[in-house]
Amino acid sequence: MGIPFRTNAVGDCVMNSVRKNARVAGLGLAAFLVAVAGAACDSSPATGSSAPTSTTSAPTTTTTAATTTSTTGTAATTTSATSPAAQPVLGRVARPGEKGYGAARPGQIDNGGDGTGVVDNVTWQSWGGATAMGTGTAFYSPPGGDLAHGFEAPATVQAFDLGMCDGKPAYRSLEWFFPGQGGKFDPKNVLNACP
8 A cells, every 4th residue: 555645856766766776675655654764864965856846926016216226036126316516606696707616616717807806727626515615816905005916826716605506506605715824714805605
């Protein structure tokens, strides 16, 4: 009389091992099954045919804030729709010939007049906070002297009074000075960057 088994990988493994070992040992199938059923397939692979197994995972989509991640099988795609907050600009252009105004982190500031109103090669050490600080090169005219005695010198640029200008976040005040010539920030020399 046969013992009914459900066909699966473990059942086939146990049955094949039991049949093989029962023939070798000369034992009855039922007696041998009791003795070896617990350990028949622990360390050896199935020798009979077993139904193929497959694992299928359904595609998943996870959405958090503005980031979307889609995963299908082992391929993954991540798309980010975040955009940085609008950076403040330096005031606004008020007159023809002005440069740097209306831009974030301008590399040149030009008031559109003579050479004393220009700062070139500006490098910003900070931008976006209450005060923006940078350095550049500007024309220095000694106090009480004339332009003929002036020269190019390192300048410190300070933009501040962060607020709205023409509906955009902007630094509304600006000043540059020459620390190498004894200069320092002077509230009397502040330029209105958002006239």
